[in-house]
Amino acid sequence: MKSKQVLGKGLGALIPGALEDNKEKNKAEESEKVGIISHIPVVKIDPNPYQPRIDFDTNSLNELAQSIKQNGVIQPITVHRKDSDRFELISGERRLRASILAGLELIPAYIIEVKTKEELIELSLIENIQRETLNPIEIALGFKRLIDECNLTLEEISKKTGKDKSTISNFVRLLKLPEEIQKSLIKNEITPGHARALINIDDTEEQIELWKKIIAEKYSVREVEKLAKQKKKKQQKNILINRLNKDPNIESIISSLRIKFGTNVKLQIRSDGSGEFQIQFYSKDEMERILDILNNAQSNSIN
Template identity: 45%
Template sequence: MKTKKRLGKGLEALISAPLEQIAQQLPETAQQVDVYLIDPNPFQPRMEMDPVAFEELKKSVKEKGIIQPIAIRHSKNGRYELIAGERRLRAAMAVGNKRIPAYVLNVVKDEDMLEIALIENVQREHLNPIDLARGYQRLIDECDLTQEKVAEKIGKDRATVSNLLRLLKLPAPIQESLKKGDIREGHARALLGLSDKNAQIELMKKTVKLGLSVRKVEEAVKKIKNSSFPGMMEKTMRKKPAFIGRIENKLRQKFGTQVKVRTRKDGGSIEIAYYSREDLDRLLELFEEIKT
């Protein structure tokens, strides 16, 4: 049943606190709305939806209904536009619910729509670290917020926000590996200790292949930074002939580690990196296979 009671502090109250808190303070503001009258939020920040988590949500909705109302605003021709709660709306529709409890908010500006959706998203959804960092970055870029303000609005300390944002500096393959859960956030933060992108990617691949712990990765980063392999950690190496680069790539693929080919007038050398005793044993086994 609709009432005249509205959000006491208006939009600011919703942005400054999770929707759950608003629901507790103003339980009578929700009303039942036809799900087919609600259009998607064009500013929805979620990158992808976990199918397993979504199935669990559908089961919960089927058994218990929608416990937390979604948030919508008036649109054209008697329709509504979703502000926050996409997963709940999809789940309700998937299990055949015709109506859903919703807060109808007086939100006019599109930037307000984006800010509410982003904040609700990073507070409520089980986002991976990369999608979470991208949500924080969108709040900064598109809502003109500082890191301090983002931290304040989502109830986190500034260091947490700053550390997550640093993950966006990693190369795309590492970000994807973190999104998929192949590596953990601790692994990714350790890889940030290397300035060379190729070295970061090589160590990430090794981490996944060998199942290295965060501590092992931190130790490997320290060894690389202290090693004599300039091409492994800094962009200070001299430009090399293209054929040398191709040889190095083939050797990296063969041995699964960083390889440096050095040439001289009278010959040259090949340097192969390893990061632990187990890694060295693995390389020795490969050499034995080559000999036979």
């Protein structure tokens, strides 16, 4: 027994700090277990390939870095173990970047277990979507990926994120807007309310035209909604008129009337489906001839 004690002491004497280093290593390994918060070297953390955030504002990052220097990282980031020596970020890339700017070597992290790629995508997107710092397009892209890549329904996304189905749907619809309008929304030149109003206009050129007016004239959301509604009605009217004008039955009737009256006949159709025929004449004699035709037609219908 005594020789074993001497041997232990001898090892410590031969390699000063070896036992302490081993204890620290074991302590570090213990602290990096799943389900607990630990301090991980920032150099061991790989970025998240499924990060929904597109834009990292430099000024905002610098402000956060200064705050971290003074107060530390208040909310731990979330990671999963990638292999025996590395981790992959799930959420908190902004905090990680700011911590690196602040010169931190270790960052508090909550380690969770992730079994599949699909689970990683879902966790990453849901965790980040719930943060208010994402811009509307980043949130929209996140919801779209949950639908496309994770095969989640609006109902399932609603349960996982706590967002209403209508809210999710409205965000996804933002991606239908032209790229320049999406970029304008990211830059806060227009609000999500402006963007949602623009979606109701089907024609891309008219969307862009009204978007430019929003910025130039500083239109309120209510003003844009009113203008968009007017444009929508005009579009619907044009669609209806085109549809009726191309109706073979209508064309056949107009052709018959032109033959009957021996002159040009036009049809004007209103947005409510009503309309009027216009029979053209080019002299008083021609007008009387057309009136005679109409009178004869009326007499025949009475008889």
